[in-house]
Amino acid sequence: MQSLMRGLLAALLVIFAMLAVPLNSYMQPVIIMSAIPFGIVGAVIGHLIMGYSLSVLSMFGVVALCGVVVNDSLVLIDFANRKKRTGMSRRDAVHQAGIQRFRPIILTTLTTFGGLSPMIFETSRQARFLIPMALSLGYGILFATVITLILVPSFYLIVDDIHQVVRMRFTPDIKFRQEGES
Numbered sequence: 795m796q797s798l799m800r801g802l803l804a805a806l807l808v809i810f811a812m813l814a815v816p817l818n819s820y821m822q823p824v825i826i827m828s829a830i831p832f833g834i835v836g837a838v839i840g841h842l843i844m845g846y847s848l849s850v851l852s853m854f855g856v857v858a859l860c861g862v863v864v865n866d867s868l869v870l871i872d873f874a875n876r877k878k879r880t881g882m883s884r885r886d887a888v889h890q891a892g893i894q895r896f897r898p899i900i901l902t903t904l905t906t907f908g909g910l911s912p913m914i915f916e917t918s919r920q921a922r923f924l925i926p927m928a929l930s931l932g933y934g935i936l937f938a939t940v941i942t943l944i945l946v947p948s949f950y951l952i953v954d955d956i957h958q959v960v961r962m963r964f965t966p967d968i969k970f971r972q973e974g975e976s
Contacts, residue, residue, distance in 0.1 A: 796852050805857060806830075807862055817875070825949045826867040832945070833863040833938030840933020844914070846926050855930025862906060862931070866899045867946050874950060884954050888947045889969040892895070896943065903939040907932045 806827070837856055841848055873895050877887035910932040913924060945952035 795850065795853065798850065798857070802853075802857050802860070805860065813864070813868065817871075819949050821953050822871060822875075822950075825946060825953060826864055826871055828949055829863045829867050829938045829941045829946055830860050832941040833859050833934040836937020837930035837934035839937065840929045841926065843933070844925075844929055846929055849926045851923060852926040852930045855927035856929075856934065857930050859934040859938070862902075863942070865940060866902060866935075866942045869898060870895050870942060870946055871950060874947070882894070884951065888950055892943065892947055899939060899942060903935050906935050 810823045813826055814820055817823060834856055837852065837859060838848070841852065846852075870891050874884075874891035878884055882890065901920065904918050910928045913928040914932050915919060916922075916925060917935045
């Protein structure tokens with residue numbers, strides 16, 4: 795388990811680096827990866843619902859889950875960034891991203907869960923050892939999708955608000971300063 799946790803941390807660092815370079819930001823990868831803990835919560839809830847205990851194979855499913863969750867969040871944030879670059883306001887860009895990317899995100903989730911459901915609901919003795927991995931991935935992606943569609947856009951707007959406040963605070967407008975001094 796310790797080796798698996800070290801591997802997970804290394805994978806998360808690599809994912810962060812791979813996101814930070816093309817996005818030219820250190821905060822947007824954090825926003826994108828913020829859905830990962832919620833996916834892990836979904837994996838644990840899935841194990842509770844189905845009556846399975848967590849195992850090493852469950853953790854393999856969690857590692858795979860991290861990549862899928864990041865993909866859904868990335869699709870949403872990348873679309874918002876593209877809209878924002880065209881001159882759209884940040885709020886409208888996030889709103890458009892939610893509308894335009896809703897179907898691809900939901901379809902990814904449903905097809906992933908649908909593809910895993912035969913394994914999740916399998917009762918044969920031979921498949922019993924793979925079920926925890928499928929539970930982690932399937933239920934984790936279901937839970938993380940809700941978070942991706944609600945919290946990730948909210949985090950995007952919050953971070954953008956903070957960025958604007960900091961920018962205004964440390965690069966004050968000269969005209970505004972002169973009016974205040976008069």
